[in-house]
Amino acid sequence: MSTVTKKKSRWIIAAIVLILSVAVLLFFVITTNVTYGSGKSVDTFSTYQDLVEKSPVAVIATVVSDNKEFVYDDIIFAVTEIEVKDCVRGDLGNRTLEILQTKMKEDPYLIKNTEVLLFLRKYNGPVAKNVYIINGLHNGQFIIKDNTLNEVRVGYTTPILKTADLESVIADIKNTEYKE
Numbered sequence: 097m098s099t100v101t102k103k104k105s106r107w108i109i110a111a112i113v114l115i116l117s118v119a120v121l122l123f124f125v126i127t128t129n130v131t132y133g134s135g136k137s138v139d140t141f142s143t144y145q146d147l148v149e150k151s152p153v154a155v156i157a158t159v160v161s162d163n164k165e166f167v168y169d170d171i172i173f174a175v176t177e178i179e180v181k182d183c184v185r186g187d188l189g190n191r192t193l194e195i196l197q198t199k200m201k202e203d204p205y206l207i208k209n210t211e212v213l214l215f216l217r218k219y220n221g222p223v224a225k226n227v228y229i230i231n232g233l234h235n236g237q238f239i240i241k242d243n244t245l246n247e248v249r250v251g252y253t254t255p256i257l258k259t260a261d262l263e264s265v266i267a268d269i270k271n272t273e274y275k276e
Contacts, residue, residue: 144268145272147215147231147235147236148215148268148272150231150276151215151216151269151274152217152218152231152274152276153183153185153216154184154185154186154215154269155180155181155188155193155213155214155216156180156181156182156184156211156212156213156240156262156266157178157179157181157212157214158181158210158211158212159176159207159208159209159212160179160192160208160209161177162208163176163206164176169223172199173197173223173224174196174205175194175195175196175197175227176205176208177192177193177194177195178192178193178195178206178214180193181211182266184266184269185270185274186216193216193227194228195227195228195229196227196228202234203230203234204234204237204248206237207239210239210240211240211241212237212238213237213238213262213265214230214237214238215230216228216231216236217229217231234247243261243262244260244262245262245265246260
């Protein structure tokens with residue numbers, strides 16, 4: 097085999113590897129990017145302060161329905177109804193809200209008959225109307241047991257809360273200004 101032919105073969109192999117790498121990367125980006133209306137991707141928060149500052153609504157609620165799954169654009173979603181016991185932040189006209197979630201491990205479904213603290217924002221998009229989404233996915237939902245907050249995805253990430261005491265977290269939310 098001549099030197100020119102070897103160089104051509106190497107370039108062809110390099111080009112194929114590059115094309116395959118780009119294709120795999122694009123596939124990963126397309127399949128993992130969940131968009132919630134207006135082209136805005138889901139917010140995730142690495143710190144407690146970010147979660148508290150960037151959540152326009154925070155509620156203590158009881159989950160009162162099972163998850164009602166449906167498919168939209170080949171993605172499985174669920175809507176779950178909650179009954180708000182205390183609106184810690186935000187101005188809610190309703191005491192019953194519907195929460196929109198995407199079926200994925202980063203957004204574990206709410207469980208009927210559990211008491212929760214949820215960091216929320218209003219959803220504006222084509223998937224559902226008059227619903228809220230959980231800000232920060234799993235980082236924005238906590239199960240309340242004996243006035244203690246429990247993360248829904250224990251071991252999944254570093255715990256975002258600096259304290260598990262419900263009253264301390266409520267005080268932090270009320271004393272922290274919301275920042276868009």
